Amino acid sequence: MRPALAALALAAGAVALPALAQFPGAKPDLLPPDRAFRLSARALDPNTVEVRFDIADGYYLYRDRMSFRVEPVMAGVAVLPPGKRKHDAFFGDVDTYRGSVDVRVPLAQAAAPGEALTVYAQSQGCADVGVCYPPNAQQVKVSVPLAGARAGDFVEPPAKGLFN
């Protein structure tokens, strides 16, 4: 009886498991883009927002595929630090970032002390295992420091759920 049941359970498992294994999916160890390229930001002062990407090991971002927008204050031209130059057969020389990169985004007009700003960042990157992510839009809310106060810490977007 016991061996029979055990055999039955095993047999059922043997039938079910290969069926599951056949279900082809993404490489399970690949991170979703928001986790591979973690965005955070802070307002340095009423004229400047600083945006940070923490890039997971084995992933990289393209320097010239980043863009930034701030609301409700208009952003100026972002100051992108030099990346690591890499030759691309189609696009020529391209700069990439690994590890962590801080980008300064000047504001076209000074924001008010204490004002809440929404920072929108678009970025595009790849994983060394040989896949690339489509351009990824992220956003985070920051507060302009009050007059005389030092800049706050970097703020991450609130967690959106298990798969973000």
Place this chain on the structure above:
Amino acid sequence: MHRRTILIGGGIAAVAAAAAGVAAYRASRTRERDAAALLALVLPDLSGREQPLAQWRGKILVVNFWATWCGPCREEMPHFVRAQAEHAATGLQFVGIAVDQVDKVRQFTDELGVNYPILIGGYGAIELSRALGNSVGALPFTIVLDRQGAVVWTHLGAVKEPQFNTLLAGLLTPA
């Protein structure tokens, strides 16, 4: 007592196995539906003409989601061009779905001499590829449909040429 534990354990295992079986069955039913959704796609080609994917039903169809901004995508395409040239007569059809701008795509496919249709997919194409197993929505993503229109293989990342050739050889051999 011991015997009961084993019975309960066996029962739980059987229920779990049955649940897994149902999940696998549902997954396969869902994928049939998604394969149908893939074949129901109508996307513009590089001259802007709408191309229904259903026109290639009955062939062994390799649908490759790619973009010029994706290095690994560009690297695997010469292999697809070779395979297309080699097996066109036996009913192998590659179709590229570019998640990209038409001018960039035209420039790259001209340079490479791509010998199979390229359609412009936009980000909606990535959403469809997610339903077909591309859970992180990355590129390149490749789906192979058999002559009956069933998904027989999906792969995220550049395909490995020997493994892919073996798969194609198996599908192309008349049963």
